[in-house]
Amino acid sequence: MASSGAAGAGGMRAVIFLGPPGAGKGTQAKRMAALLHLPHLSTGDMLREHVASGSALGRQAQPIMARGELVPDEIVLGMVEERIGRADASAGFVLDGFPRTLEQARRLDDIFLRRGIGSPRVIGFTVSHEAILRRLAGRRTCKLGGEIYHLEDHPPKVAGRCDVDGGELVQRPDDRPEVIRERLAAYERQTEPLLGYYRRQGLLVEVNGEQDRESISRELEAILTSRPGAGTVA
Ligand code: AMP
Helix, strand or coil: CCCCCCCCCCCCEEEEEECCCCCCHHHHHHHHHHHHCCCEEEHHHHHHHHHHHCCHHHHHHHHHHHHCCCCCHHHHHHHHHHHHCCHHHCCEEEEECCCCCHHHHHHHHHHHHHHCCCCCEEEEEECCHHHHHHHHHHEEEECCCCCEEECCCECCCCCCECCCCCCEEECCHHHCHHHHHHHHHHHHHHHCHHHHHHHHCCCEEEEECCCCHHHHHHHHHHHHCCCCCCCCCC
16 A cells, blocks of 8 residues: 555655636645645745845846746746755645746756656646635735635634734735736736646646645545556556
């Protein structure tokens, strides 16, 4: 019997979470990373940390993120390559929000090849436009730990405060309606083609992101603790 959560054959395991903003991929990527004992690598979180710290990279990225556009490939590629080279990523990692362009996906393949990392498992979230708008409008994030809430679907016990660490819950500046429109357009134009890219390689598993959090987690757990290729195109 395959042991659950352990690395697949070859040791290193990479999982990619792909989907439109508001699909719930951040929430699920964090949960699955914890389950698999792998680091959760969110390029959005990394960029927000740069913005918060006022680094040169953060100052370059901030206006682009505020408009809801994608930051240049070179910036995110450099961040990701540095991050997956760290010791805690030696058994694998969960990528959340990366890759987001075909160029990023191709360059990620090169990185995998160079480092001897096998094919990733790719989870694609499908969610309707309507659900995305609802999700993003109600999303609130803890300023301290990054825990994600939704005013209706997953409210905190005390309004405005994180259940985990009591941190203040805030709305991301790019979750405002005018920016959401641009982020969705960027997704459709630049990121959606990646579904086909990974589907053609037999690496994509699609998940209905409109189910509740617990159902999606159960489904992902079953997918990610099964052997790669089991029940899908090998
Ligand atoms: P997220 O938290 O994943 O929604 O990312 C927030 C913002 O960070 C995006 O709207 C982009 O401006 C930027 N960003 C995050 N990941 C990437 C990426 N892989 N490529 C380009 N821009 C990114």
